[in-house]
Amino acid sequence: MRLYLFTPLIAPAELNQNYKLIAETLRNAGIFVVASNNENNNDFKKEELERLNETGETLLDKMDCIVIEGSQQDQEIGYLLAYAISLRKPLLYLVRKGTPEKIAHGYLTKKNTPEYIHIVQYSAKELAQVVIDFIEQVSSGKGFSQKPTIKFTLRITPRMERYLTAKAKQRKLTKADFLRKFLEEIMEKDEGFKGK
Numbered sequence: 777m778r779l780y781l782f783t784p785l786i787a788p789a790e791l792n793q794n795y796k797l798i799a800e801t802l803r804n805a806g807i808f809v810v811a812s813n814n815e816n817n818n819d820f821k822k823e824e825l826e827r828l829n830e831t832g833e834t835l836l837d838k839m840d841c842i843v844i845e846g847s848q849q850d851q852e853i854g855y856l857l858a859y860a861i862s863l864r865k866p867l868l869y870l871v872r873k874g875t876p877e878k879i880a881h882g883y884l885t886k887k888n889t890p891e892y893i894h895i896v897q898y899s900a901k902e903l904a905q906v907v908i909d910f911i912e913q914v915s916s917g918k919g920f921s922q923k924p925t926i927k928f929t930l931r932i933t934p935r936m937e938r939y940l941t942a943k944a945k946q947r948k949l950t951k952a953d954f955l956r957k958f959l960e961e962i963m964e965k966d967e968g969f970k971g972k
Contacts (some may be wrong), residue, residue: 777915778808781838784850785812794903795845796870801904802843805911810835810851841865841914842909847872861890868910870903872943 783795802809814868842860846869860867898906
């Protein structure tokens with residue numbers, strides 16, 4: 777899983793400790809992390825970033841989900857929220873308990889927040905568990921309707937194409953939707969893959 781972690785560049789020492797804890801928790805869980813703050817390191821290799829630049833794709837396009845620590849106002853938060861909403865990407869919006877309401881919810885309200893965006897007020901003691909719970913939820917796909925965003929080229933034989941056409945027509949689906957549903961069924965039955 778690839779995750780974009782947003783933390784403001786300039787923050788009080790207490791928040792910086794929280795940022796480091798979030799990044800450390802994610803990496804310990806085996807998550808590929810790209811952090812906005814270089815202090816928290818990026819797992820992307822230089823060659824991968826150059827390839828993205830050449831193809832015109834953005835780094836965020838490659839992310840499965842986003843985590844924002846929003847206890848401190850920052851201009852980039854609004855952009856990231858709009859991006860996540862437009863692509864229906866799961867997003868965890870973390871706000872430290874005790875943060876003024878105006879800062880914490882300046883971008884989101886309970887009424888206009890989609891189900892794939894989770895707003896959580898945390899204390900330092902529970903921060904790691906909040907992050908782990910979100911990752912487990914995203915990994916399992918529970919609570920999130922994921923929009924297909926990864927392009928994949930598959931070459932098949934004419935016989936396979938005829939089969940796909942017939943099966944998709946039976947289920948009243950497109951061939952792509954039929955294949956996606958078929959893969960989801962396989963994933964659900966695969967004991968070695970469950971929860972990943």
